[in-house]
Amino acid sequence: MTETIDEIAIRTEQVSRSYQMGDALVRAVDDVSIAIRSKEFVALLGSSGSGKSTLLNLIAGLDRPTSGAIFAHGRNLAEMSSEDLAQHRSHTIGMVFQAFNLLPRMTLEENVELPLRLAEVERADRAGRVRESVDRVRLAARLTHRPSELSGGEQQRAALARALVNRPTILLADEPTGNLDSATGDAILHLLREINESLGMTIVMVTHDRDRAARFAHRIVTMADGKLIRDGTRP
Amino acid sequence: MKTRDLTELAGRNLREALLRNSLTTLGIAVGVASLVAMLSLGVGLQQLASKRLSRSGLFDAVFVSSRLNQRGFGRPTRPDPATAAPPKVLDAEARQKISVLPDVVEVYPEIRFPTEIQFEGKPFSTTVAGIPASAKSDGAFDGMKGAFFSGPNVDEAILQIEFAKDLSTQPDSLIGKDLTLRYAERQPLPAEPSAGKSKAGADGTTPHSAETDLSPGFSIVPREKIFRVVGVVETEPATGFGGFGRGRLLIPLQVAETLRITQANDLREILRGTSSKGNYDSLTVRVKGPSQVKSVEDAIQAMGFTTFSLLDATKSLRQVFAVFDLLLGIFGSLALAVASLGIINTLVMAILERRREIGILKALGAADRDIRRLFFAEAAVMGLVGGILGVVLGWLIGSALTFGTNVYLRRQELPPIDLSSIPWWMVAGAIGFSVAVSLAAGIYPASRAAKLNPVEALRYE
Ligand SMILES: Nc1ncnc2c1ncn2[C@@H]1O[C@H](COP(=O)(O)OP(=O)(O)OP(=O)(O)O)[C@@H](O)[C@H]1O
Ligand SMILES: [Mg+2]
Numbered sequence: 001m002t003e004t005i006d007e008i009a010i011r012t013e014q015v016s017r018s019y020q021m022g023d024a025l026v027r028a029v030d031d032v033s034i035a036i037r038s039k040e041f042v043a044l045l046g047s048s049g050s051g052k053s054t055l056l057n058l059i060a061g062l063d064r065p066t067s068g069a070i071f072a073h074g075r076n077l078a079e080m081s082s083e084d085l086a087q088h089r090s091h092t093i094g095m096v097f098q099a100f101n102l103l104p105r106m107t108l109e110e111n112v113e114l115p116l117r118l119a120e121v122e123r124a125d126r127a128g129r130v131r132e133s134v135d136r137v138r139l140a141a142r143l144t145h146r147p148s149e150l151s152g153g154e155q156q157r158a159a160l161a162r163a164l165v166n167r168p169t170i171l172l173a174d175e176p177t178g179n180l181d182s183a184t185g186d187a188i189l190h191l192l193r194e195i196n197e198s199l200g201m202t203i204v205m206v207t208h209d210r211d212r213a214a215r216f217a218h219r220i221v222t223m224a225d226g227k228l229i230r231d232g233t234r235p
Numbered sequence: 236m237k238t239r240d241l242t243e244l245a246g247r248n249l250r251e252a253l254l255r256n257s258l259t260t261l262g263i264a265v266g267v268a269s270l271v272a273m274l275s276l277g278v279g280l281q282q283l284a285s286k287r288l289s290r291s292g293l294f295d296a297v298f299v300s301s302r303l304n305q306r307g308f309g310r311p312t313r314p315d316p317a318t319a320a321p322p323k324v325l326d327a328e329a330r331q332k333i334s335v336l337p338d339v340v341e342v343y344p345e346i347r348f349p350t351e352i353q354f355e356g357k358p359f360s361t362t363v364a365g366i367p368a369s370a371k372s373d374g375a376f377d378g379m380k381g382a383f384f385s386g387p388n389v390d391e392a393i394l395q396i397e398f399a400k401d402l403s404t405q406p407d408s409l410i411g412k413d414l415t416l417r418y419a420e421r422q423p424l425p426a427e428p429s430a431g432k433s434k435a436g437a438d439g440t441t442p443h444s445a446e447t448d449l450s451p452g453f454s455i456v457p458r459e460k461i462f463r464v465v466g467v468v469e470t471e472p473a474t475g476f477g478g479f480g481r482g483r484l485l486i487p488l489q490v491a492e493t494l495r496i497t498q499a500n501d502l503r504e505i506l507r508g509t510s511s512k513g514n515y516d517s518l519t520v521r522v523k524g525p526s527q528v529k530s531v532e533d534a535i536q537a538m539g540f541t542t543f544s545l546l547d548a549t550k551s552l553r554q555v556f557a558v559f560d561l562l563l564g565i566f567g568s569l570a571l572a573v574a575s576l577g578i579i580n581t582l583v584m585a586i587l588e589r590r591r592e593i594g595i596l597k598a599l600g601a602a603d604r605d606i607r608r609l610f611f612a613e614a615a616v617m618g619l620v621g622g623i624l625g626v627v628l629g630w631l632i633g634s635a636l637t638f639g640t641n642v643y644l645r646r647q648e649l650p651p652i653d654l655s656s657i658p659w660w661m662v663a664g665a666i667g668f669s670v671a672v673s674l675a676a677g678i679y680p681a682s683r684a685a686k687l688n689p690v691e692a693l694r695y696e
Contacts, residue, residue: 054690062598062689083602090600097693101595105251117240118600162599 008071009170009202010036010059015068016226017054028054029065030226036204038169041196043213044206046223052206055223056172059204060093061085072170090119094163094171094201098178100155102147108134108158109143115166133165134158137191153184160191164199171195173205177212189216236605245612252585256613259581260621266574267625267669270567271657272632274665277560279633279656284556297520297532298543299333301325323539325515333520336534338527343367344515346491347482353415353459354402361398363416364482365491369521378650381410381466387489392416392462398483399467409464416484420458421495460494462486571669574621575676578614582680585613586687593684594692603685610681611674618673622666629665630657 017029029051036042044052057063058070061077070077072092080088089095102111112133116126134140137157147155156176163171173192177185193216196203207213213220222230236244249256301324323329334342346365351358370376371383376393384391392414399406402414468485522531532542586593593606633655641651 057690060598062693083604086597086600086602086605089598093600095598097598101591101598101693103592103595105247114596115599117244118236118596118605120237120240166600 007037008035009038009040009073010034010204011071012055012059013069013071015055015058015065015070017051017058017063018066027051027226029058031068032223032226032228033068034221034228034231036202038202039196039200041193041203041216041218042205043217043220044204044223045208045210045213045220048208050223051226052223053174054226056174056204056206059170060095060172061088090115090166092168092170094166094168096156096159096163096171096173096176098175100147100152100159100179102155102158102162104147107144107146108139108150108161111147111158112162112165115162119166121166129165130161133161136164136195137161151184152180153187156180156184156188157191160188160195164195164201169202171201171203173203175206175208177207177209185212192216236601236608241605241608241612242616245609245616248585248589248609249613249616252588255581255584256617259577260617260624262574262577263571263617263621263669263673264624264628266567266571267622267665268628268632269570270564270668271626271629271661271665272636272655273563273567274560274661275629275633275655275657276636277556277563278658278661279637279654281556281560282656283652283654284552295522295525295528296544297522297528297535298517299325299520299535299540300517300543301514301540325518325540329538329540330515330518332538333518333535336531338523338531339520340523341367341369341521342518343488343521344492344518346488346496348418348496350484351417352484353417354412359398359401361484362482363418363484363486363491365488366393366485367488367521376466376468379466379468380407381464384465384487387487389487390460390462390490391465391487393466393468393485394464395483395485396467396469406467410466412464413461414464416460416462416486418458418460418494418496420456421453422456458494571672575672578617578673578676579680581617582610582614582677583683585610586680586684589684590687590692593687594689597687597689598693606687607681607685610684611677614673614677614681615670618670619666621673622669625669626657626662626665630655633657 012032012034015029015032016027019026019028032051032055044055046052054063058065058077059072061072061080065078068078072088075088077085077088102108103114106114109130112130113126116129121129131140134143137160139154139157139161142150142154142158147158150158156179160176171192176192177188180188189212192203192205195201203217205213205217210220220230220232221228330342330344333339343365348363349360350363351360353359366384368384368387376383379393381393384393394402394406394409396406399409403409520531520535522528528544532544535542596606596609637652637654640654644651
């Protein structure tokens with residue numbers, strides 16, 4: 001399989017992110033180089049504190065590396081202005097979190113619409129886009145509900161709809177099933193798989209669950225102490 | 236983010252912490268209200284004062300006197316040897332010339348004389364003053380009983396209340412009654428044949444026609460004239476300088492002029508050998524407005540007369556009011572400054588509470604700029620609503636003050652006044668200022684919110 005720039009969605013080159021904690025230097029991400037192809041579904045494994053979230057945030061452009069380069073579709077995030085990084089998050093990246101992070105006072109519909117407001121999508125186009133996204137996660141019946149009126153699984157599906165609504169090319173999920181029971185978690189993973197296959201979306205998902213990673217992802221990357229220690233494509 | 240979305244989100248956020256944001260907005264409103272109340276009081280008092288002053292005739296009037304008379308008063312102004320022309324006399328011709336100057340409304344002499352009247356068979360001595368037609372709009376006649384003279388040439392009289400009380404225990408009942416005025420008329424001695432043609436009577440004889448009477452002297456003849464009382468006035472109208480017009484029996488100026496009353500300067504002129512062709516001691520020139528006083532004064536001085544006006548007095552008066560306004564404004568602004576601390580506090584609190592929300596917005600693609608504008612928008616909305624509320628509140632305070640003052644004034648039997656005044660520029664200015672102050676107060680919270688690290692804000696708690 002030949003690799004071209006187009007086929008690489010994300011590439012990191014010797015990326016490090018360290019924190020100065022008093023006298024100690026904490027290397028949250030330490031010299032990580034990895035390439036993730038477009039349409040790939042990657043599971044990021046590792047014990048707590050191994051740097052998974054930090055790496056994900058670097059790829060998202062929410063954080064900047066201390067050293068090294070990160071390319072998203074060939075564009076170096078390290079060279080971008082904070083304004084450009086916001087554009088990158090708006091148009092290229094969709095994010096879901098363990099804590100769902102829906103805005104509690106907005107309805108499901110309003111939560112899903114939020115990225116469209118931020119991306120300055122025309123008002124007339126918004127309702128259709130929201131509808132399309134909500135349909136994809138099968139929550140059309142819950143449009144006017146607030147997050148508190150939704151179950152955990154529904155909340156995560158709502159968060160997923162919100163991540164997809166501006167049609168990003170890369171979906172970053174930080175322990176999306178961490179707060180859900182296993183059946184509900186499985187449903188979310190099926191959904192991710194479906195999105196990966198039908199939309200051809202690149203997915204990087206942090207998880208603690210090696211079993212599920214093996215069941216749903218194409219590739220399992222393992223981190224420890226900020227470093228990549230294993231990178232295995234599913235057989 | 237587009238402005239509409241920004242405003243929607245800001246409004247939504249404000250509604251979420253309704254109590255706190257309402258209290259903050261109320262704080263702004265109170266600040267704006269005190270500013271508006273203070274300023275409106277300042278403007279109101281200023282308007283009141285300048286209205287009274289301009290009506291008093293002191294600030295749109297120029298007092299003209301002949302240099303001849305000036306010397307006569309024992310204030311020798313050395314005649315300019317270069318011009319060496321004899322001092323101009325203030326005669327009817329000069330009066331005519333002055334009256335056609337631009338911006339001159341009216342030129343009239345001071346006519347005021349002691350006399351005796353006959354009312355219901357009894358004699359009363361009093362002082363009569365000629366009142367120019369322009370005095371009708373004078374504040375002094377605002378609260379009068381009855382009416383102002385029906386015309387400039389009617390035999391009607393207005394009584395000053397104290398004098399009216401002398402005449403009757405019920406001053407109001409005097410209106411419509413007649414009284415007889417006794418006065419000393421100056422009659423030119425016929426020395427030239429043309430003088431014989433001049434009307435012997437006093438009526439209708441103007442100083443113009445009197446000019447032909449180049450008589451060496453005149454005789455004084457006692458006369459009587461009947462006037463109908465048309466009104467009673469509370470205050471003593473003082474239209475002019477030096478107590479001019481301070482009479483107790485007021486008659487139309489034109490009528491007073493035709494009476495050809497013997498005046499003090501007549502005697503002086505006789506002694507000096509100058510003719511008695513109707514020269515004036517002084518003239519009062521009423522100008523359109525205080526701003527035209529200077530040019531009219533200059534023009535009259537160029538004609539060779541001495542002038543006097545209270546222009547400089549107005550200037551310093553305006554300065555006093557400017558300082559007064561400034562001080563009131565500063566006190567009001569202080570209140571608003573305190574209110575702006577409330578905004579800062581509220582928005583900083585909001586950042587602490589909305590850390591996570593800010594992190595989420597950034598993760599969803601919000602730029603620092605969007606977050607900053609969102610906080611600014613919230614500050615602006617609070618400033619706008621607070622400003623509008625404040626203007627209303629300030630107006631209420633001003634109205635309450637006016638009401639209270641008028642209750643007091645009524646008890647003192649004084650006419651009511653409009654104490655506070657809120658012109659449109661103040662409404663717009665107060666709201667604009669409120670928004671500006673709120674935006675300034677939002678600078679720190681907004682930039683702090685914008686700089687918030689999303690990774691830390693989103694870390695699972
Ligand atoms: N802002 C920070 N300041 C100091 N240290 C930090 C900061 N953020 C992360 N770290 C440290 O970096 C390391 C990696 O953290 P990270 O959150 O990426 O781990 P993780 O693999 O996502 O763990 P978990 O599975 O518990 O979510 C940890 O040791 C953490 O304490
Ligand atoms: Mg983590």
